[in-house]
Amino acid sequence: MNLTVPNLLSILRMGLIPWFVISVLDGNATQALWIFAIAGVTDALDGFIARFWHQQSALGAYLDPLADKLLLVTAYVMLAIPNLRTGFVIPAWVTALVITRDVVIVVVALVLHLAVGLSRFPPSPLSKINTAAQLLAIIGVLLSSRGPLFEAAASFLVFLVAALTIGSGIEYIYRANRMAAHRE
Numbered sequence: 001m002n003l004t005v006p007n008l009l010s011i012l013r014m015g016l017i018p019w020f021v022i023s024v025l026d027g028n029a030t031q032a033l034w035i036f037a038i039a040g041v042t043d044a045l046d047g048f049i050a051r052f053w054h055q056q057s058a059l060g061a062y063l064d065p066l067a068d069k070l071l072l073v074t075a076y077v078m079l080a081i082p083n084l085r086t087g088f089v090i091p092a093w094v095t096a097l098v099i100t101r102d103v104v105i106v107v108v109a110l111v112l113h114l115a116v117g118l119s120r121f122p123p124s125p126l127s128k129i130n131t132a133a134q135l136l137a138i139i140g141v142l143l144s145s146r147g148p149l150f151e152a153a154a155s156f157l158v159f160l161v162a163a164l165t166i167g168s169g170i171e172y173i174y175r176a177n178r179m180a181a182h183r184e
């Protein structure tokens with residue numbers, strides 16, 4: 001196992017998840033926001049260090065997206081629980097949509113790998129925009145208890161995430177069909 005600095009940062013990001021959960025359960029949105037921000041910094045740093053100092057690894061190719069998805073899914077699930085005093089509550093259907101899209105992408109990638117030997121299924125620009133919107137929505141929700149303007153921004157971001165999640169999910173299925181057709 002190659003435990004490079006970027007891989008250790010991904011592991012640290014996963015280690016922050018329980019602390020994020022505890023902060024949300026305690027109704028401490030400010031602490032949860034700081035933990036989420038620190039996790040975001042570790043994500044940016046691991047990618048930068050891996051590229052700049054040529055520390056990319058096969059382990060990192062799995063750890064980094066796994067840490068990202070675990071953090072995002074945990075945040076969406078926790079912030080969909082009503083009465084936790086963290087501000088705007090993400091509608092359960094938006095959380096289900098976010099999780100379903102990720103599951104569909106993993107299943108489609110696995111099927112493409114097994115059926116036609118496709119080993120790379122890179123994210124599209126729309127998918128990257130969706131991920132950025134998901135992150136901003138979490139930040140917005142954690143700030144939403146600070147006043148009506150923040151709550152309105154959080155609401156807008158959450159519904160933007162819903163639209164982008166649907167759009168990027170449809171795009172992934174379309175791209176998967178095209179990739180499979182070209183490989184057969």
